[in-house]
Amino acid sequence: MIDPVAQRALDLRARPSWRTAKNTIMSGVMIGGFVVIAIPLVAILWSVISRGAHSAFAQFPDFFTKPIPNISRLPGPGMGPAIVGTLLVTAGATLLAVPLGVLGAVYLHEYGRESKFTRLVRFMAVVMTGVPSIVMGLFVYVMWTMRFGYSAFGGSIAMACLMLPVVIGATEQMLRLVPANLREASYALGATQSRTILTVVLPAALPGIVSGCLLAVARAAGETAPLLFTIGAATQLNPHLLEGANNALSAQIFVNATSSFQAAQDRAWGAALTLVLLTFTITMIARVFTARVATKR
Amino acid sequence: MAEQPHVDLSGSRDTADRAFSWLAIAAATLVLLILGLIAVTMTNRASGVFGKMGFEFFTSKRWAPPEGEFGALSFIWGTIYTSTIAIVIAVPVSLAVALFITQLAPRRLKMPLVYVLDLLAVVPSVVFGLWGVLTLAQPIQGVYTHIHNAVAGIPIVRSIFGDTPQGRSFMTAGIILAIMITPIITSLAREVIETTPANEKEAAYALGATRWEMIRGSIIPHSKGGIVGAVMLGLGRAMGETIAVALVIGASIGQISANVFSSGNSMPAVIANEWGEADDIHKSGLIALAVVLFAITIIVNVVASSIVRRSMARSRGARS
Numbered sequence: 001m002i003d004p005v006a007q008r009a010l011d012l013r014a015r016p017s018w019r020t021a022k023n024t025i026m027s028g029v030m031i032g033g034f035v036v037i038a039i040p041l042v043a044i045l046w047s048v049i050s051r052g053a054h055s056a057f058a059q060f061p062d063f064f065t066k067p068i069p070n071i072s073r074l075p076g077p078g079m080g081p082a083i084v085g086t087l088l089v090t091a092g093a094t095l096l097a098v099p100l101g102v103l104g105a106v107y108l109h110e111y112g113r114e115s116k117f118t119r120l121v122r123f124m125a126v127v128m129t130g131v132p133s134i135v136m137g138l139f140v141y142v143m144w145t146m147r148f149g150y151s152a153f154g155g156s157i158a159m160a161c162l163m164l165p166v167v168i169g170a171t172e173q174m175l176r177l178v179p180a181n182l183r184e185a186s187y188a189l190g191a192t193q194s195r196t197i198l199t200v201v202l203p204a205a206l207p208g209i210v211s212g213c214l215l216a217v218a219r220a221a222g223e224t225a226p227l228l229f230t231i232g233a234a235t236q237l238n239p240h241l242l243e244g245a246n247n248a249l250s251a252q253i254f255v256n257a258t259s260s261f262q263a264a265q266d267r268a269w270g271a272a273l274t275l276v277l278l279t280f281t282i283t284m285i286a287r288v289f290t291a292r293v294a295t296k297r
Numbered sequence: 298m299a300e301q302p303h304v305d306l307s308g309s310r311d312t313a314d315r316a317f318s319w320l321a322i323a324a325a326t327l328v329l330l331i332l333g334l335i336a337v338t339m340t341n342r343a344s345g346v347f348g349k350m351g352f353e354f355f356t357s358k359r360w361a362p363p364e365g366e367f368g369a370l371s372f373i374w375g376t377i378y379t380s381t382i383a384i385v386i387a388v389p390v391s392l393a394v395a396l397f398i399t400q401l402a403p404r405r406l407k408m409p410l411v412y413v414l415d416l417l418a419v420v421p422s423v424v425f426g427l428w429g430v431l432t433l434a435q436p437i438q439g440v441y442t443h444i445h446n447a448v449a450g451i452p453i454v455r456s457i458f459g460d461t462p463q464g465r466s467f468m469t470a471g472i473i474l475a476i477m478i479t480p481i482i483t484s485l486a487r488e489v490i491e492t493t494p495a496n497e498k499e500a501a502y503a504l505g506a507t508r509w510e511m512i513r514g515s516i517i518p519h520s521k522g523g524i525v526g527a528v529m530l531g532l533g534r535a536m537g538e539t540i541a542v543a544l545v546i547g548a549s550i551g552q553i554s555a556n557v558f559s560s561g562n563s564m565p566a567v568i569a570n571e572w573g574e575a576d577d578i579h580k581s582g583l584i585a586l587a588v589v590l591f592a593i594t595i596i597v598n599v600v601a602s603s604i605v606r607r608s609m610a611r612s613r614g615a616r617s
Binding site for chain 1 (some may be wrong): 311313314317318320321323324325326327328329331332334338339342349355385389390391392393394396397401410412413414415416418419420421422423424425426427428430431432476477478480483484507508509510512522530533534536537538539540543544565568569572583584585590594595598599601602608
């Protein structure tokens with residue numbers, strides 16, 4: 001596509017002082033780019049920590065256990081139902097997406113190899129990662145919620161649809177790193193293909209798969225759009241995965257952010273801190289597994 | 298990464314073995330099934346609105362659900378405009394950061410920097426939105442006013458950075474989107490840049506090139522295709538982003554304006570904002586918007602992934 005001959009030749013004969021000056025300027029621009037992106041990151045984390053800690057930890061542990069006040073202008077704690085909801089929805093989504101995604105990747109790498117069909121599936125999985133989360137939410141609304149009503153499980157399905165292609169991609173990448181002679185050794189001992197996959201290939205790739213799945217979970221736990229249409233907005237604790245309206249931290253932050261009452265906004269910051277801590281913790285655990293893969297290799 | 302030739306040593310297959318392979322095929326097919334079902338069921342649910350509005354759905358900007366009028370033009374405009382602003386801001390920053398990490402940063406700093414960017418990528422979008430609407434929107438209105446006053450004398454620029462700046466506007470949405478897609482573009486661009494063969498870089502240095510001239514002469518020509526793909530993937534993400542945009546875009550209906558400081562609405566944002574109060578036909582209208590959004594993002598992503606894949610394959614070929 002890009003012909004290396006056709007590109008405009010660099011003129012290395014320009015005045016050396018100008019060339020080094022240009023080099024310095026562009027180095028400055030690169031560092032500047034990093035500063036530009038660091039500023040909002042620090043600003044956002046600072047807002048979340050300073051305002052969130054005030055709201056969430058001033059009323060410890062009530063903030064994490066009490067129900068959400070029905071009258072949003074009243075100050076006071078309560079994000080318990082949303083925290084439980086987020087954990088339920090995310091756990092449900094993980095239970096759906098991880099086995100299916102790992103199996104899908106096993107097919108792509110261990111069975112299908114380079115057939116036309118696997119190439120199509122692999123390509124569409126990449127495309128599927130780009131489907132907006134709100135579209136997934138509405139899809140599950142049409143397929144599930146319109147029939148069975150609000151439940152945490154509806155949110156799990158929507159979230160699992162978002163996680164599935166990510167899990168497939170991460171798992172396939174890890175399966176590629178498993179040396180072929182491990183498989184051949186297993187076959188030589190007379191194992192069938194499924195046995196080889198379950199007892200040799202997957203255990204060998206496990207730390208990497210865990211890491212990839214955890215990153216997908218961390219990303220999904222913060223999703224809001226797919227939950228708006230599927231889980232409802234309960235203010236009381238609902239520990240059931242399959243029945244009854246539920247709530248989630250992200251969805252509750254969205255509701256409270258549009259409120260003009262200080263008390264509701266405070267609760268939103270507290271919920272945001274909780275959610276950020278949750279996603280960062282999962283990401284950190286994933287890092288531990290990634291490090292294990294790196295040292296093993 | 299050369300694929301090893303597949304040697305089938307598995308021999309005779311019992312029932313359990315065959316069942317497992319069918320399970321795996323079913324799981325892989327699920328990807329195609331879900332994408333197909335999204336297209337069919339949602340188009341089906343929205344067919345009433347599409348049938349009634351016809352092509353006017355795309356050309357009318359009158360959005361009045363109680364009267365059964367669904368014109369999506371202003372939302373399509375808002376989606377395109379905010380994501381364009383985001384790309385204009387994010388691309389130079391991402392490239393600078395990607396080059397900084399791969400070429401400039403000391404080895405010891407490299408991994409921590411990558412970690413920081415990854416953390417930025419897992420901050421939930423609703424947190425960006427919360428920060429945008431409660432912390433950023435108010436002070437930035439003053440900045441907008443300054444910018445507007447500064448360019449008031451220049452003809453075309455004046456109408457882009459127009460008057461009566463709003464804190465919740467296309468521009469604020471674009472800025473938030475830019476912050477959100479920068480880590481995505483950066484990490485993809487970094488991967489592409491790192492595939493540049495060492496001998497091409499060394500050749501540039503051997504000719505006496507400075508570091509910047511090496512980047513211009515070796516890295517950029519080599520990575521151009523991959524970077525274009527990365528930017529398009531970022532664009533797809535920006536167009537589909539819902540919650541952050543819904544909170545900071547201002548949610549005004551029927552606004553088609555080139556003024557980046559005026560409030561507007563985008564397709565995903567209007568769905569999120571209006572869903573709560575929508576009746577049945579209104580919901581069909583919103584689902585129709587989602588169908589359009591789905592189609593656009595699928596096209597963008599198909600093009601982007603083919604570009605990335607092709608450029609990755611080429612650079613792999615160049616290396617071996």
